[in-house]
Each structure stands twice: as structure tokens, then as C-alpha cells.
Amino acid sequence: MTTLTQSAPWQTLSSLAESVKSAHMRDWFADDAQRAERLQASACGIFLDYSKNRVTDDVLTALFDLADAQGVDAQKAAMFNGEIINTTEGRAVLHTALRNFSGNPVMVDGKDVMPEVLATLDKIQAFTHSIHSGEHKGYTGKAIKHIVAIGIGGSFLGPKIMTEALKPYRTDAVKVHFVANVDGCHIHDVLSERDHEDTLIVMSSKSFSTQETLQNTLTAKAWFLKQGGTQEDIAKHFVAVSSNVKAATEFGIAEENIFPMWDWVGGRYSLWSAIGLPISLALGFDNFKGLLEGAYAMDEHFKTAPKEQNLPVLLAVLGVWYRNFFDAQSQVLLPYYHYLRGLPAYVQQLDMESNGKLVTQAGEAIDYETGPIIWGSEGTNGQHSFHQLIHQGHGVIPVDFLMPLNVPNQDDTHHAMLASNCFGQAQALMQGKTFEDCYADLNGKGLDDAEQTRLAQHKTMPGNKPSNTILFEKLDPFTLGALVAMYEHKVFVQGVIWQLNSFDQWGVELGKVLGNQVLAGIQGDADSADFDSSTQQLINRFKQANAPK
Template sequence: MTTLTESAQWQTLESLAQLVEKEHMRDWFASDANRAADMNVEACGLFLDFSKNRVTKDVLKALFDLADARGVAQHRDAMFNGDIINNTEGRAVLHTALRNFSGQPVIVDGEDVMPEVLATLDKIEAFTHSVHSGEHKGYTGKAIKHIVAIGIGGSFLGPKIMTEALKPYQQDAVKVHFVANVDGCHITDVLSAMDHEDTLIVMSSKSFSTQETLQNTLTAKDWFLKQGGTQEDIARHFVAVSSNVKAATEFGIAEENIFPMWDWVGGRYSLWSAIGLPISLCLGFANFKGLLEGAFAMDEHFKTAPNEQNLPVILAMLGIWYRNFFGAQSHVMLPYYHYLRGLPAYVQQLDMESNGKLVTQDGDAIGYETGPIIWGSEGTNGQHSFHQLIHQGHGVIPADFLMPLNVPNQDDTHHAMLASNCFGQAQALMQGKTFADCYADLADKGLDEAERKRLAQHKTMPGNKPSNTILFEKLDPFTLGALVAMYEHKVFVQGVIWQLNSFDQWGVELGKVLGNQVLAGIQGNTEAETFDSSTQNLINRFKQTNAPK
């Protein structure tokens, strides 16, 4: 296959970029009354208006031609079929199997994984029911009232953000608290408000040895024992999501309360698995299943819709356009819904951990830009801070505006104000405000000519800033599942275009290894020669400050 940047499709896009760079979106809207109607797509409860992008029909065709030429459809089918597409770890990538309600088998290494996937869902449902009904009791006979979910990375971020986003669906039976930070302040603060007799700890770690997760779980265990529980009582108050059954049972967890994980599910794609147990405990199993059903609907859409109507493909190729042909270094996400405020952080991990890579699948150095910086904040808050940079700063920062058309306990005044800000910001980014308009606004202000021109210059906004607007009727479990799966597949498509393995994370792994080595150094279990002089000096300073007085 021709290298990416030498392909005919890439060359076409480079030529189109030079033409588009000289044009302005406000002129396109003025000359084409059908632009908005021609550039929107609706599927799985999501409506995407992508008309406020610096693209023409010729650009879109060239982008979709690039997707076809780089084999997006073939790579997509390989993923869904269970092929070994994570080539650095020799694994299939099958988070999609976790929400497969088609009734069709999914074969990995000659075996259908669906019976085990469905059995795990049944186990999650049964355990959730036992907790909510009061059947699962603590060692003193009290019903469980509090869940402390301990994880890190994908084992923490997905469940936490999904339960926050679906707050109106949270159950009254239990309250779920999340702990990830190894800073002891967090776990101490959470446990200090708990009664050990009605608290359940859910520990999520595939290896049962992730440093932060294990230490927080050991702290929780120590707390439980000091409060009056015994080693035998651990089985009533601790459950695990892990592949390491031996380590979990040695810890004291009952084998029937260990939920499986699989090598073919990466951490940032794992909320659909038993990692989602806290979601089920928080929202109820029916709502957890609704989340999976929404994701499954998006999977089907991604597999069957043509490029021109395919939500993940459209978003992915627009991202390619700005990253590689307009030099966009970042992409901002702007949810106009308080409960969805965590989504930028979720997509940040999903995107940056997947596509922040230096080499292709074949190990060749990459000579073009890959994954952008993902960032963002909720609603109108950002308008009074970082939106200034998007409006008048140099460079292109594409934006995704997201908003439900209806919200729980809706106050029409509040919601109308929220919608007006969402739509108004997207409009302002697109059209900007010319010097002439700003100059005219300053008439009759008692300014001399020089001052009037000077102020007009400061007030001028170039516009031509691209954005997508994503609307949905309401944020229910199905819609949230579809939304998250859409971003998963967007990241996948971009990884295919950039020829990356989007499913390993060696930078993260290096951080884990070095963190363990430094811990050994702090604890005096490693020779000083192991570390560079800076790291050793930092270790020494820490040890001196914390030495027994």
C-alpha cells in the first residue's frame, strides 16, 4: 500500500486545504440555503450538525475516499470478527462483544466468547439484585448501603463518569463512591464517612496488583479489620473484578464474588464488562443493560451505514482534516449539561491513550501528526474562561458542542438560556465579527477616529472556527451508550488512517514500571545507582523529610 502522505487521496486533500484556507464559512452559509440541511446526520438517538466545519462537498468526498483507500471498512470488520488487531500484544480487540445482542457468535482463538460474556452479565444482574434487595448482607446482618469502587484509569474513569452522567437514574438502595488516587487523603476521606458494617468494597484490577488500586484496597482492608471485622468477614464486604483469582481469594474474597476480565478488553474500553459492576450497583442492572444496548446500536450503525451517513466516520475524518491539514493541535469538548461534565475527561483518556503514538503498526517512524490533545469543560462555564482563546487565539481548535433537548426537572427558563448559549457560541465561532461591524458599533460613542479604529481592532473576531453540534432528546442510558461508542469508533477510524495500534499503551506501562522502581528506592530496596541523579536527589529529599523524628 502506498504510504499515507504519498497517496492520491492525501495529495487531493492537501490541494483542497490550500483552497479552503482562503474561504470563510459565513460566505458559504450566505450562498447556500441548504448547507445545514445537507450536512447533518441522525442515528441511535443522536443528531449531528456538522455544517459549521471548513469543508465543502469536494472535501467531504476526498475525506471519505481516503477512508476507503486506507481500508477502514476492512479494519472495522477485522475488529468485530475477533482478529488479532492489537499486534504488539497479540490480542483481539472485542469490547464490542461485551454489548453484542445480535445472538451471533464471536470467535476468539477458535472459541465463541459470547457464552462467557452473557454468563457474566447474568452474574452482574444477580449480584446487583442481591445487594439492592438486601439479600447480600454484611457480617453483622446489616444490608449494604454504601459501595466503595476502587480502580484506576479505565477501571475507574468509565464507571465514575457514566454514573455521574446518569445521576437521574441512580437507585436509592445504595450510594456508590469512587476512589482512584493513591494519595491517601482520598481513601481516608471516603472511608471516614462509612460504617464498615454496611459497606461493600469493589476492587477492579485485572492483575490484582495495580499499584494504586491494590494499595487503596489494602488500606480499605486495614480499615475494615480495625473497625471490628475479621479476615473471615472479608468475603461479605469485598468483591473483585480481576483475572487473578488466586490473588483475590488469598486476599479473602469469595471466589463466587470474583468477576472475570479478558485480555481482549483494554482498560479504557472496559466499562461494558464487569468493570461496569459499580454502574449496575448504582443505576440498577436494567439501566446498565440499557447503556450496553445503546452501544450495540451504535456498533450496528458503524458497521452498516455508508460513510456519508456514518457518525463515527464523519467525526473521525473531520478530525483528520483539521489535525493533518490545518495544524490543529487540540480538540475541545463542550457538554452543555451538568451531569455530562465528565465526558471530556473520559474521551481524553480514550483518544490520547489510544492514538498518542510515534510509530505505525509496522514500527516505522511517523512523519505526520497523530492524536490531538482532548480537553474541555461543561457548558457556559467555559464561555467565561477559555472560550476567549478559541474565539481570538491563533490556530484552529475544533469543538464538539453536546446538549440534551430535554433535562430532568426542566426549568424552561434555565434550559432555554443554556440552549441559547450553546447555539450562540457555535454561531459566534463560525461567523465571528468583522472589523467593519465592530467599527460601526462604536459610532456615536464619543471616540476620536484613532481610538475608534483601535478598539474595533481589539473587538474583531475572525470566525471561521469549526464545530460540531450533537443533540439528543434526553441523556438516558441508551443514548449515553451510543454516544460513548460513537467516540470509541471515531478514535478507531483515526487510528486506521494514521496506521496506528490504537489498543496498546506502552507509555502508560513504562510509568507503572518506573513508579514501582522508585517506590522500591524510597523503601530502601534498590541500589542508588539504579536512578539518575535528579531522581535520586528527589528520593533522598523525600526520605529525609519523612524519616522518623
């Protein structure tokens, strides 16, 4: 057993779980008229109702004790102070410095990183203005009207989902198109509809060598040259976000159009950096800065709020409660807002890449469950498909319901229907419907008792399904920044409790290495002995199918 499972708070929670599992939330609400008022918190324009969770005051106390025992406060301070908490890569973890508006220095290895961070923000602002104003022109003198943003993972997902979520705030000056998939169909479809004379390519890769991103950028370069551009013209139509200045300049990108990255920013946390350049180009710099300001506000809340009112801490300990004491395999996010439909995919990468780990920070094998499977989609669509499993399936699937109280171009009927579905689903999951109620509903239907009993059994829903309801006035840049930072810090707290390094991703790295090896095998530059028989068979079939006819 690890020290975590042997700890006093863990043992207390194990004992409490046995008694809580035999209780129903219906009864708690009936017995406590103040439950909803007591189990709520708010910060940064975000309201959290966590009363529909299978927790008592004793459970919450034990969960906070567990967070204390695992050193959450100390690790939080270490992260914000720039200490090396990514121990396997020897790096600080300072995505929070990218949105630090306190005026205070942030030190890494004895150096204040804030001057360079702020200089990069100024550079993003100036470049965004030059594009939107038409000052930056293509090689034929045309203003830039289309941006093709090429990246993968965090270099793609964050900017794409943020610009989708903030669609009402997009500028009319340019249109941004995102490409990540190395499947040539995607880049072909995007480029085939563009005029190379008014198109700018933004390539985002820290190393300037990420396989998918580099290949898509090379394809874009070949397209640009084929359309009539020259190697010299590339400087006006290609920019890079990368730490590899040499490779970028050799590609043809002007050095002044290379935006820096730092090794203390992980890919899934990088939207706050120059990786967010496409966000600024799509929304305008002021809205990009608003996103950063919202995240900074959540950082300050996370640093200073007591655990009982701390949104990231509350969400984190509730997640630990279900993952480790109710065997919840997954967590579902249900945004009741069309523009926020990409959030589950964003949190999926953030959470599963961070906490899908086998060993503790100390290298000990883990004997408890860690990161859950994160999934979800638009709430109202899911009600007509997978909500069935949440309502009547075996097991516990905790739910986060998310909804803005006001939306752009609001139609009161539509929005009222949206809200009624969101709140109604949360209520139905908690209350369920008893066999007795289902049986009574069938009275007078002309059924005999056996048939009435049989149908009532199918209609019965146990309820007692936990959920959080997360509301905000509207989804503006500030609120979205706060919302994303809230989930970042939630994942961090869970990683600390589970004794993980939440900031490396060796599984992802292995996939990259093997992908390159297989590519070499397909192209004939690798020995067949490098591959297992199954992989070699697949390579052979692919080569045969693509051999010259």
C-alpha cells in the same frame, strides 16, 4: 515519507486545504441555503450538525477516499470478527462483544466468547439484585448501603463518569463512592465517613496487582479489620473484578464474588464488562443493560451505515482534516449539561491513550501528526474563561458542542438559556465579527477615529472556527451508551487512517514500571545507580522529609 502522506487522497487533501483556508464559512452559508440541511446526520437518537466545518463537498469526498484507501472497512470487519488487530500484544479487540445482543457468536481463537460474556452479565444482574434487595448482608447482618469502588484508569473513569452522567437514574438502595488516587487523603476521606458493617468494597484490577488500586484496597482492608471485622468476614464485604482469581482468593475474597475480565478488553474500553459492576449497583441492572444496548445500536450503525451518514466516520475524518491539514493541536468537548461534565475527561483517556503514538503498525516512524490533545468542560462555565482563546487565539481548535434537548426536572427558562448559549457560541465561532461591524458599533461613542479604530481591532473576531453540534432527545442510558460508543469508533477510524495500533499503551506501562522502581528506591530496596541524578535527589529529599523525627 510514509505511504499515507504519499497517497493520492492525502495529496488531494493537501491541495484542497490551501484553497479552503482562504474561504470563510460565512460566505458558504450565505451562498447555500441548504448547507445545514445537507451537512447533518443522525443515528441511535443522536443528531449531528457538521455544517459549521471548513469543508466542501470535494473535501468530504477526498476524506472518505482517504478512509477507503487506508482500509477502514477491512479493519472494522477484522475488529468485529475477533481478529488479532492489537498486534503488539497479540490480542483481539472485542469490547463490542460485551454489548453484542445479536444472538450471533463472536469467535476468538476458535472459541465463541459470548456464553461467558452473557454468563457474566447474568452474574452482575444477580449480584446487583442481592445488594438492592438486602439479601446480601454484611457480617453483622446489616444490609449493604454504601459501595466503595476502587480502580484506576479505565477501571475507574468509565464507571464514575457514567454514573455521574446518569445521576437522575440512580437507585436509592445504595450509594456508590469512587476512589482512584493513591493519595491517601482520598481513601481516608471516603472510609472515614462509612460504617464498615454496611459497606462493600469493589476492587477492579485485571492483574490484582495495579499499584494504586492494590494499595487503596489494602488500606480498605486494614480499615475494615481495625473496625472489628475479621479475615473471614472479608468475603461478605469485598468483591473483585479481576482475572487473577488466586490473588483475589488469597486476599480473602470469596471465589463466587470474583467477576472475570478478558485480555481482549482494554482498560479504556472496559466499562461494558464487569468493570461496570459499580454502574449496575448505582443505577440498577436494567439501566446498566440500557447503556450496553445503546452502545450495541451504535456498533450496528457503525458497521452498516454509509460513510456519508456514519457518525463515527464523519467525526473521525473531520478530525483528521483539522489535525493534519490545519495543524490543529487540540480538540475541545463542551457539554451543555451539568451531569455530562465528565465526558471530556473520559474521551481524553480514550483518544490520547489510543492514538498518541510515534510509529505505525509496521513500526515505521511517523512523519505526520496523530492524536490531538483532548480537553474541555461544561460549556457555559467555559464561556467565561477559555472560550476566549477559541474565539480570538491563533490556530484552529475544533469544538464538539453537546446538549440534550430535554433534561430532568426541566425549568424552561434555565434550559432555554442553556440552549441559547450553546447555539450562540457555535454561531459566534463560525461567523465571528468583522472589523467593520465592530467599528460601526462604536459610532456615537464620542471617540476619535484613531481610538475607534484601535478598539475595533481588539473587538474583531475572525470567525471561521469549526464546530460540530451534537444533540439528543435526553441523556438516558441508551443514548449515553450510543454516545460513548460513537467516540470509541471515531478514535478507531482515526487510528486506522493514521496506521496506528490504537489498542496498546506502552507509555502508560512504562510509567507503571518506573513508579514501582522509584517506590523501591524510597523504601530503600533499590540501588541508587538505578536512577538519574535528578530522580535520586528527589528521592533523597522525600526520604529526609519523612525520616523519623
